[in-house]
Amino acid sequence: MPRRKSVREERLLLPHEDVSPQVVQQRAAHMSGLRAQLEPLLLAYSAAESTAGQVMNHVIRRPPAAVARVAGITHTLWACDDDQEIDLLTSGLSRNQALIADGHHRHAACLHLGRQPGSPWKNSLALLVDTNAYPLRLSAIHRVLPGLDPEKAASLAADVARVLSLPDGPRKPGPNELVLVGAGHAWSVTDPEPRALREALASRPREWGALPAAVSDHLLLDTAWAVPDLPGAVRYSHDAQQAVADVAAPGSGTALLLPATTEVRVRELARAGVLMPPKSTSFGPKPAVGLALRVLGPP
Structure with a gap:
């Protein structure tokens, strides 16, 4: 903790x-x-x-x-x-x-x-x-999950947050937004369900509820997607374009783009x-x- x-x-x-x-x-x-x-x-x-x-x-x-x-x-x-x-x-x-x-x-x-x-x-x-x-x-550090199907990721994320399709493809996330990408598709993830977020961040500082890396890693990766804590299950990318390219082909996994925070x-x-959670800032x-x-x- x-x-x-x-x-x-x-x-x-x-x-x-x-x-x-x-x-x-x-x-x-x-x-x-x-x-x-x-x-x-x-x-x-x-x-x-x-x-x-x-x-x-x-x-x-x-x-x-x-x-x-x-x-x-x-x-x-x-x-x-x-x-x-x-x-x-x-x-x-x-x-x-x-x-x-x-x-x-x-x-x-x-x-x-x-x-x-x-x-x-x-x-x-x-x-x-x-x-x-x-x-x-x-800048932000993005998550790449090679073993996670993007359609399945979007469906499961919708159980704990608001998920909207982005018909024009991936874009830079807004301040309180995560962008889910894979196989040429993209979704906006916002407005975490309060109870699910509280449970995911139980025993964590209350300030984590507004941190993209905490929402990403604990509400989505741990809770909604149950990503195993194994080597290679999650890769970290400092380049959003590279993260999107890594999951462009069908079957290559899912990328989760995070917004940058401010030094203040x-x-x-x-x-x-x-x-803050590890890999929050670069x-x-x-x-x-x-x-x-x-x-x-x-x-």
Whole structure:
């Protein structure tokens, strides 16, 4: 069950998604075995002062330490080892709450490994982004169910929500809508039946009733469709067009397209101690794996 904390227990680092203990254990074993972090956590914060921005504008006038183009995105890395510049960059950070935009399982793995006295995992490699100056892209993560027939999915969904055919085919979901797709057909799914939703989210935070990922995963996947918790039963796609293409052929399964939420809403929930379901959000662009490493060396 997602953990809820008091607003009085506000911390500098705010997670916003729940994690899987099994995945945390896997990440911890991987990081411990490598004695390295291959990529930083992605943290989003809002700066009230411009000092850090002024320093960064000065730093990026220097030749970069590395440049890499990955999946159509150019990543440029500069080194800053001047003590005065570092002090200016970090002086205002302690007054800001940073949202974990990406890397919840890696952060939880660091916390797990850091419980040992003297552990080097009490610290973590991180990329902080001032989203006032450099807004991150926030998109949804869609569900693809290879073993579920779309006509059957639409029929069963109609038992717990309002389902309408979309004769013009799939489209971007509205704020309180899911779009069901498969074999060239599409349906709009809205207005969950209140009692069914309450039962599906029993013991979950009440705020989950308005979260698309909670409605998707608990009301539809778990309750209406009884999708088994087995490897490959659900795939996650960050690209809606690709998700639709994956189920275009008859017999290829069903895709469920989710709407994106807003960073403001994510922060509201995080500050209230409400963790969203896993795979609720996708912040980007993410730093390229291997561009910045934290290598601990031999034990």
